Amino acid sequence: MCGIIGIVGRAGYHVNQLIYDGLTVLQHRGQDAAGIMTECDGQFRLRKSNGLVSDIFYTRHMRRLQGHVGIGHVRYPTAGSSSRAEAQPFYVNSPYGLSLAHNGNLTNADELNTLLTDRFHRHMNTSSDSELLLNMLAVELDQRSNNMSIDGDPHLDIETVFGAVQGVHEAVIGSYACVSILSGYGLLAFRDPHGIRPMVFGKRQVGEETEWIVASESVAITALGFEVVRDVAPGEAVFFSNSGHFFSRQCAEPVEAAPCIFEYVYFARPDSVIDGISVYNARLSQGKRLAERILAEWPDHDIDAVIPVPDSGRIAALQMAETLEVSYREGFVKNRYVGRTFIMPGQALREKSVRRKLNAIEHEFSGKNILLVDDSIVRGTTSAQIIEMARDVGAAKVYFASAAPPVRHPNVYGIDMPAVTEFIANGKSIDEINDIIGSDRLFYQTLDDLVEATKIGDAPPNRFDTSCFSGEYVTGDIDAAYLERLFTSRNDAAKRESSEDDEVIDMHNDGS
Numbered sequence: 268m269c270g271i272i273g274i275v276g277r278a279g280y281h282v283n284q285l286i287y288d289g290l291t292v293l294q295h296r297g298q299d300a301a302g303i304m305t306e307c308d309g310q311f312r313l314r315k316s317n318g319l320v321s322d323i324f325y326t327r328h329m330r331r332l333q334g335h336v337g338i339g340h341v342r343y344p345t346a347g348s349s350s351r352a353e354a355q356p357f358y359v360n361s362p363y364g365l366s367l368a369h370n371g372n373l374t375n376a377d378e379l380n381t382l383l384t385d386r387f388h389r390h391m392n393t394s395s396d397s398e399l400l401l402n403m404l405a406v407e408l409d410q411r412s413n414n415m416s417i418d419g420d421p422h423l424d425i426e427t428v429f430g431a432v433q434g435v436h437e438a439v440i441g442s443y444a445c446v447s448i449l450s451g452y453g454l455l456a457f458r459d460p461h462g463i464r465p466m467v468f469g470k471r472q473v474g475e476e477t478e479w480i481v482a483s484e485s486v487a488i489t490a491l492g493f494e495v496v497r498d499v500a501p502g503e504a505v506f507f508s509n510s511g512h513f514f515s516r517q518c519a520e521p522v523e524a525a526p527c528i529f530e531y532v533y534f535a536r537p538d539s540v541i542d543g544i545s546v547y548n549a550r551l552s553q554g555k556r557l558a559e560r561i562l563a564e565w566p567d568h569d570i571d572a573v574i575p576v577p578d579s580g581r582i583a584a585l586q587m588a589e590t591l592e593v594s595y596r597e598g599f600v601k602n603r604y605v606g607r608t609f610i611m612p613g614q615a616l617r618e619k620s621v622r623r624k625l626n627a628i629e630h631e632f633s634g635k636n637i638l639l640v641d642d643s644i645v646r647g648t649t650s651a652q653i654i655e656m657a658r659d660v661g662a663a664k665v666y667f668a669s670a671a672p673p674v675r676h677p678n679v680y681g682i683d684m685p686a687v688t689e690f691i692a693n694g695k696s697i698d699e700i701n702d703i704i705g706s707d708r709l710f711y712q713t714l715d716d717l718v719e720a721t722k723i724g725d726a727p728p729n730r731f732d733t734s735c736f737s738g739e740y741v742t743g744d745i746d747a748a749y750l751e752r753l754f755t756s757r758n759d760a761a762k763r764e765s766s767e768d769d770e771v772i773d774m775h776n777d778g779s
Contacts, residue, residue: 269295273446298352305334364450371442407434462501511595558590584640633661647691
């Protein structure tokens with residue numbers, strides 16, 4: 268999962284600080300690496316590296332990142348490695364000068380790599396599928412270039428741009444939300460035909476001029492003082508010219524939209540609105556639906572208080588406490604200087620970080636029957652340790668509730684849940700999972716309830732990508748062979764080996 272942002276400001280106004288601030292708002296979507304690219308006087312200016320946004324960009328970098336057009340990216344790796352060479356944005360010199368940042372995962376990356384190498388003789392510098400996507404866009408633009416114009420320039424036509432995106436849609440399979448600078452012309456953004464990964468755009472008026480912004484989540488738009496216009500539709504491309512003019516086109520054959528439901532469960536910030544659905548309200552609805560099922564199955568429950576696993580379990584827990592008519596309590600204090608354990612590679616690192624991240628408030632547990640609520644259970648590492656922590660400070664009974672169904676299948680669309688044998692729910696019943704994590708009783712949301720609880724708002728999508736729960740992949744190209752290759756490349760052992768290789772690469776890049 269990654270976060271992307273792109274801005275076209277007014278002439279003479281540098282957008283570097285806006286992009287930096289936007290990336291800090293999107294930091295929750297990726298903590299592995301970050302990058303900003305701007306265009307100034309016909310030249311790309313780039314700073315990217317591993318780490319958090321606040322650790323990468325210094326005053327000297329910001330002074331150099333001039334220009335009124337720019338894009339930014341925060342990353343955690345799902346394809347490729349964690350080397351600094353894999354950080355985004357990427358760029359190529361031809362045609363025009365083209366840069367790109369990408370959120371998602373391409374499921375036909377191997378075929379694209381062969382096509383680009385053998386037919387178009389394009390060289391890939393990394394193992395990132397985002398670089399493949401950039402080169403596919405470059406090929407499509409190059410093949411369609413003509414002498415019509417955008418804003419009077421004689422070398423590029425808006426039909427060329429949208430035709431190139433159409434070509435990308437025809438060649439590429441998977442999830443992708445992208446922002447791209449076309450040097451000298453403006454900012455292009457487009458989204459895969461199923462709309463799996465989110466993308467929103469907005470604007471603000473400054474005197475006679477209009478400034479435009481596109482980002483993974485609406486919160487990055489409103490936090491920077493822009494007004495949300497709407498979501499980029501699945502399969503749509505939008506283009507903001509250097510002069511501030513706006514163009515849009517549906518560039519893909521119509522298919523059923525299926526945004527990722529895990530955005531509403533865990534990834535997105537609660538103050539975002541994605542595809543017309545308030546993430547906050549969706550999590551309230553998920554909590555209400557789960558509590559109603561607990562009451563139906565266990566009307567004479569003995570729960571004394573509901574305590575959330577911070578932070579993403581908090582909103583569902585609030586609504587569950589109200590629906591169950593029991594007290595809501597904050598029982599854990601979070602150390603906010605430890606990263607999200609779900610994103611951390613390697614089981615040993617995850618186990619170590621959970622205890623460092625949370626500390627229990629003894630008074631809220633001692634002698635009580637507690638219902639702990641989390642957004643989901645993936646590997647079970649966090650759940651088991653938190654239940655143990657609750658018992659250590661005197662809880663009489665510890666029940667556990669997951670606002671999402673059991674995660675039993677790999678996610679192939681940009682969420683790092685690839686190794687099925689590492690899921691605690693793999694091949695196990697709910698009772699068996701309950702025994703492993705050590706709770707007195709375990710409750711999971713059903714998939715039907717999750718979908719219905721999330722279908723809120725004026726015009727919610729008819730379908731969501733629920734592949735990590737259901738094993739149904741909306742792009743229709745995922746088979747057992749693909750999943751086996753995915754497991755081989757992305758299980759914890761493979762990540763450890765890749766991490767060791769990255770250290771060697773980064774030392775080489777440093778000149779050490």
